[in-house]
Each structure stands twice: as structure tokens, then as C-alpha cells.
Amino acid sequence: MHQATPSYYHIAVEPAPERVGQIQRIMAAHTRYWGLDRLTPSVTRGLGLLLELAIQGEPENRIEVEAWWTGQHLINAVSHEAPATGASQELSEHCSAQIAAISDGWGNCTHAARRIAWFSLRSRTGVREVLTPTHPVPGASEALQLPRSALLFTTSKPAPVGTGVPS
Numbered sequence: 001m002h003q004a005t006p007s008y009y010h011i012a013v014e015p016a017p018e019r020v021g022q023i024q025r026i027m028a029a030h031t032r033y034w035g036l037d038r039l040t041p042s043v044t045r046g047l048g049l050l051l052e053l054a055i056q057g058e059p060e061n062r063i064e065v066e067a068w069w070t071g072q073h074l075i076n077a078v079s080h081e082a083p084a085t086g087a088s089q090e091l092s093e094h095c096s097a098q099i100a101a102i103s104d105g106w107g108n109c110t111h112a113a114r115r116i117a118w119f120s121l122r123s124r125t126g127v128r129e130v131l132t133p134t135h136p137v138p139g140a141s142e143a144l145q146l147p148r149s150a151l152l153f154t155t156s157k158p159a160p161v162g163t164g165v166p167s
Helices: 016-032 039-053 086-102 148-152
Strands: 007-013 063-069 075-078 104-110 114-122
Touching: 007 016, 016 039, 016 063, 039 063, 039 075, 039 086, 039 114, 086 104, 086 114
Parallel strands: none
Antiparallel strands: 007 063, 063 075, 075 114, 104 114
């Protein structure tokens, strides 16, 4: 089972093509450190796609990469200042299709003149446990039998008036 302690990592870098591989290695190391070895290939592939998209933007603006581990989901985000050009949007749709294929959830938005793209990967273990139904524990009335003395005590005498027992 994975450690459920929430974790966060943030890095800001200058946009350059040689930084893509470096950031992928850094994020792969964090993913392995958090015990999420199975998610490492998807994280590096997804971040590579988002970083390549971000590098197409303004070269003097910084790119920020963030990762959150919630205990169940690993969320990765890349933010950068993006120009409003058609070519960038076309590349974004191409990247979105590839991100959607490797992730459990994804999205993008613009906030304060920065474009933010993120994807989420759910932690899955390779071990599948077969669920078997459990039988309920018997109640006290089923587990214990009535004592013989209680069985001998019957309502052979008429019940006093006002007790609510029909005669």
C-alpha cells in the first residue's frame, strides 16, 4: 500500500528544449521517492508533452511545474505565459488527446494571463483481491438459547388486569 501522506513539489525553470529531459528526470525521482514507481512512465510522458507545449510560448517567461500526491491521486501541472495564437492552440489539442490517453483526468485553463495544464493519475496496485461475502455474526437471541426455567414459566395463570396481555 502506498503512503497516504500528502506531498507537494514545485519547480520554476527557464523555457529551453534541453530542460525537458532534466525536468522529466527530476519528476521521475520524486515519483519514485513517493513510492509510485508504476506511475513514473506516465508522469514523464505527460510532463514531456506539456513542457514541449510550454516551450513554444514566450522564451523569456518562466515555466512552473508542480506535483501533488494526495494519497490516491498524483496531479501534475505545468503553467506558463502563453500567446493567443492558432498554432499553439492546434498543438494544445494534439497534446490534450495524448494526455487524455495516458491519464485518468486532465484539463487546462487560463488564470492571470498564465496558461495552466494539468493531468491526474490514480494510484493503482497490481494486486487484485477477490471480495468474498462475509456472514453476519449471529445476534444474541440466535446464539443463546432460553433457559429451561424460563420455558417452564408459562402464562397459565391469567394476567392481571391492565398489563396489556390479552387473556
